[in-house]
Amino acid sequence: MNVTIFNEYHPNEQSGKAAKTYPGGLHKTLAELFGQLPDVQIRTATQEEPVHGLTDEVLDSTDVLVWWSKDWHNELLGSVADKVASRVLEGMGAVFLHSGKNSKPFRKLMGTTCATNPNVRAGEGGETEKLYVCCPSHPIAEGFPNGYVLPNEEPYCEYFDIPEPDETIFMGWFGGGSAVRAGVTFRRGAGKIFYLQPGHETYPVYHDEVIKRVLLNAVRWATPTRLAAPAENLSKAKTSIKSKIFKFLK
């Protein structure tokens, strides 16, 4: 399985509090995490690389793309956003994280603004976020302790302008009183998409063992579903095997 992690890695992330939280960038932390999956090849890509590190070769061979971005959404090449969206329709899995909801590929796949309530602003230090499971049978919620509290996260709030999700896995409730759909799934074409709201770059959310488990579950879930050969070809194949056996018996 090939997992590609795209992290915008803006200079704001390369220094200061974000760099202390994620030395070398949060793509490095996520690469170490997803490296635990069996038979996995991990690649990372950042926005400053040519075509943002997302060449046709990389995207065509990616099974699941994990995406974090925040400050350079407008600077992302439209051609790359289009290619990411097309690959999802063809079956590539995608896991969008936190402010990655505002990225061109996510908005293209949703067809809405993906904006959250602009009147809710994070104070210094963020707020607690209590996460409730809304879909306990879902594989992404496997092992999740209902009502789990992250001590510091940036509050997001409804209305969150996304289409009605296929499944709402988590609801997030913040210390300041705001609430948001914090984990949602969508199917687009042959591809599966998961969005996870927690993950502001200055809080150690992706070092949290419970969130790490959610991320691993999400990548496993988003892995493309492999279909068998079309039935018509199968029956042709059976006929040709039968005729070979018949010839052999003769």
Ligand code: ZN
């Ligand atoms: Zn944030």
